[in-house]
Structures are given as C-alpha cells and as structure tokens.
Amino acid sequence: MPNSEFSGILLMDKPQGFTSHDVVAKLRGILRMRRIGHGGTLDPLATGVLPVFIGGATKAADFAAAQDKEYIAGFTLGFATDTQDTTGQTTEQSALRVRHGEAEAALARFLGEQEQVPPMYSAVKVNGQKLYDLARKGREVERPARPVTVHELELLSFDEDGQTGTLRCVVSKGTYVRTLIHDFGVSLGTFACMHSLRRTRSGTFPIESCVDFAAVERAAAENAVAGLLLPTDRLFESYPVTELTDEGAQRASRGAVVFPRMAAGMPETENALCRVYHSGRFLMLGQVRTLDMGGLGLFVYKRF
Known part of the structure; x- marks a missing residue:
C-alpha cells in the first residue's frame, strides 16, 4: 500500500522525554508522510496511550482529545515546583508528615465535577498567549478556572516513610493530573509534586493495544504498517x-x-x-x- 493511502488510528505508547509533537514528527519520518496528527497532548514526563491519526483519520483527532482518560500517577509530598512536577524548580517545602488514612480521606474530596485552575506551564491560552510561553519568561498571569470532572480516583499505594504514593484516576478532557496532585497536597496542609504519569487508557483504547517506535519501524520495513492501524470508526464505537x-x-x-x-x-x-x-x-x-x-x-x- 502506498504511504499516501494509509488511513487509520495508530495507538502509540509514548516514551518519556518525547512531546506529543515529537511523536508525530518521528512517525512522519518513519512513514514518509505528512498527514499525521495526535489526539490528546501528553507532557514529556508522561508515557502511555497516545492515539495517532493518519491520513483521512486526522479529521477525527479532536474527538479523541475530548474523550475521558485514565492515568496512573506517582507523587511525592513535602515540596512543590513551578511546573507541578519534578521537571521544574522547587518553590515551596514542608516538613509535615502525612499518614495513609489522611491521604486517602483527602483524595476522596476531589471526586466529581469541580473547577480547576490550569498550571502556568501548560498550552492553555490566555489573551491569545500560551501560558508556558509566559511562564518561561518568568511571568505569571491570572488563569480562569475551568470545569473538569474526576470520574474515578483511587489511592493505589502510599509509603508513609518516603511520603510517596501512586493514584489511579479517570478524568475528563482538560484535566491536569499534576494540578490535581498539587491541589491534593494543599488540601493536606502540605505540598505535593507529580514524579511520574502513565496514561493507561484514552477513550476505549487501552495501553495493551499500543505499539512503540520499534514496532512501527519493523512494520514500515516489511510494508506492513496497515496491519497496525485501527479503522477510524473504532473511535466511535459508543x-x-x-x-x-x-x-x-x-x-x-x-x-x-x-x-x-x-x-x-x-x-x-x-x-x-x-x-x-x-x-x-x-x-x-x-x-x-x-x-x-x-x-x-x-x-x-x-x-x-
């Protein structure tokens, strides 16, 4: 099949250190085609499910971005950073120690519909400017809170000695998990910072269905890329x-x-x-x- 005829959804397991745009750029090189887009931005720190849309399927990318997502996130209590994750600079610290039961109780308060203020290091635009561009210039601006929904929230583990834990969450479009963790720390009377994030589901697409760059490169060498693609209508099974x-x-x-x-x-x-x-x-x-x-x-x- 000529590359110009590829059309469908490629489920990528995004590696750490890549932006979503980086993934698209690398796939354009492997597949030798331009018409590729992604459905749902992941920060460089994050890994996991990134639906990539190829050919005519690119018209469906916005629908994927709007779907609910599931994440497994790691956090550390006791400090905050300017990015709300461990890629940033420490801005505040606390010596407060939190017990497992306190963490579990505080986390439960974040279930359901709520208003969330997006972080400065984000692609959200205020007055036509992306917040991360302003943040890199050392500027902080007022950000309007946005409605989000946390459908499921579960504390998977918490180490009282290390003050570290993991949580699983299912959230709506536009929810920043690192902001959720930051706010969780504040609610405990301390600070919290996200140190890992893995998207385990995007819409109905699970991490188990994803492939890595090596698999795509092998398929391209064998003219078998079409076998990795899901038909566009799989996005609309509901x-x-x-x-x-x-x-x-x-x-x-x-x-x-x-x-x-x-x-x-x-x-x-x-x-x-x-x-x-x-x-x-x-x-x-x-x-x-x-x-x-x-x-x-x-x-x-x-x-x-």
Missing part, C-alpha cells in the same frame, strides 16, 4: 449504527438530508450522533435534526 440505502448514500454524498426510510437504525432523538455506513463501509458521523417540515432527518456531521 455511537449507534445507521445503515443507509443506496438512495440515502447518494443523498449523503451530496450533503443532502437523509430521510428515516433511507436510514435503518437512525436514532429518534434530536441532535443524536450516529455512525453511518453503506454496504458495510463507514461513511461519516451523522446527526439527527428536526426538519423544517416536521419530523427528523439525518445530516452529515463529519466525513472521514
């Missing part, structure tokens, strides 16, 4: 399936509304999204909308 008739597929190809009689399995809820197929081939995401004449119709939401 959405219902709608199968179009020939007439429905022709209308969809022109961007025209598809009527229910042409769309078997079309949801009956306004604004619902669905995976749309014709003769077993994935065409697009469709959205159900109310028609001016009344009733519901299926519209093109995103093609891939």
Whole structure:
C-alpha cells in the first residue's frame, strides 16, 4: 500500500522525554508522510496511550482529545515546583508528615465535577498567549478556572516513610493530573509534586493495544504498517449504527438530508450522533435534526 493511502488510528505508547509533537514528527519520518496528527497532548514526563491519526483519520483527532482518560500517577509530598512536577524548580517545602488514612480521606474530596485552575506551564491560552510561553519568561498571569470532572480516583499505594504514593484516576478532557496532585497536597496542609504519569487508557483504547517506535519501524520495513492501524470508526464505537440505502448514500454524498426510510437504525432523538455506513463501509458521523417540515432527518456531521 502506498504511504499516501494509509488511513487509520495508530495507538502509540509514548516514551518519556518525547512531546506529543515529537511523536508525530518521528512517525512522519518513519512513514514518509505528512498527514499525521495526535489526539490528546501528553507532557514529556508522561508515557502511555497516545492515539495517532493518519491520513483521512486526522479529521477525527479532536474527538479523541475530548474523550475521558485514565492515568496512573506517582507523587511525592513535602515540596512543590513551578511546573507541578519534578521537571521544574522547587518553590515551596514542608516538613509535615502525612499518614495513609489522611491521604486517602483527602483524595476522596476531589471526586466529581469541580473547577480547576490550569498550571502556568501548560498550552492553555490566555489573551491569545500560551501560558508556558509566559511562564518561561518568568511571568505569571491570572488563569480562569475551568470545569473538569474526576470520574474515578483511587489511592493505589502510599509509603508513609518516603511520603510517596501512586493514584489511579479517570478524568475528563482538560484535566491536569499534576494540578490535581498539587491541589491534593494543599488540601493536606502540605505540598505535593507529580514524579511520574502513565496514561493507561484514552477513550476505549487501552495501553495493551499500543505499539512503540520499534514496532512501527519493523512494520514500515516489511510494508506492513496497515496491519497496525485501527479503522477510524473504532473511535466511535459508543455511537449507534445507521445503515443507509443506496438512495440515502447518494443523498449523503451530496450533503443532502437523509430521510428515516433511507436510514435503518437512525436514532429518534434530536441532535443524536450516529455512525453511518453503506454496504458495510463507514461513511461519516451523522446527526439527527428536526426538519423544517416536521419530523427528523439525518445530516452529515463529519466525513472521514
């Protein structure tokens, strides 16, 4: 298969020290193609699941970034840094000792919907400027808190002697785990700093399904890269399936509304999204909308 025809999702196990952009850049070199993007930024310190989108699948990258993620994070109590992880400079210290039960109780308070202030060392923009650019110039600015959700939070271990521990969390888009750990330390009356982070799941994609650069290089040498790629519609498995008739597929190809009689399995809820197929081939995401004449119709939401 010529490289220009590659299209699909490549699940990478991002190595430590690489930015998400670094991973994309290296894959462009291995695969000799430009049309590659990632779905969900990971800091250089972090490792784990990084969905990479190739060819036509790049249009789906934003959907992956919006999905929930699972992480295993290591933390140390007693000090804080300007980056909220161990790559930064120490800014504060505390000699307070915390017991296991106290840590577990404090962690439980961070479950659910909440407001989180993003760290200065982040790609969040304030007044058109990325915060990490300002931070590198020694500037700190007011950052508006953003709504995030911590769906699951579990203390996996805590060493009272070393004041170190690990936690597992499932969080919504935009949640900074290092900020969660920083705030956790403050709630204990001390400080906390993240020393490791591994993303173990992105959406429905688990770490066990990921490959490393060596596997991609081997596949490229054997002209077997296509075998590593997941089809784009794997990203949308939670959405219902709608199968179009020939007439429905022709209308969809022109961007025209598809009527229910042409769309078997079309949801009956306004604004619902669905995976749309014709003769077993994935065409697009469709959205159900109310028609001016009344009733519901299926519209093109995103093609891939």
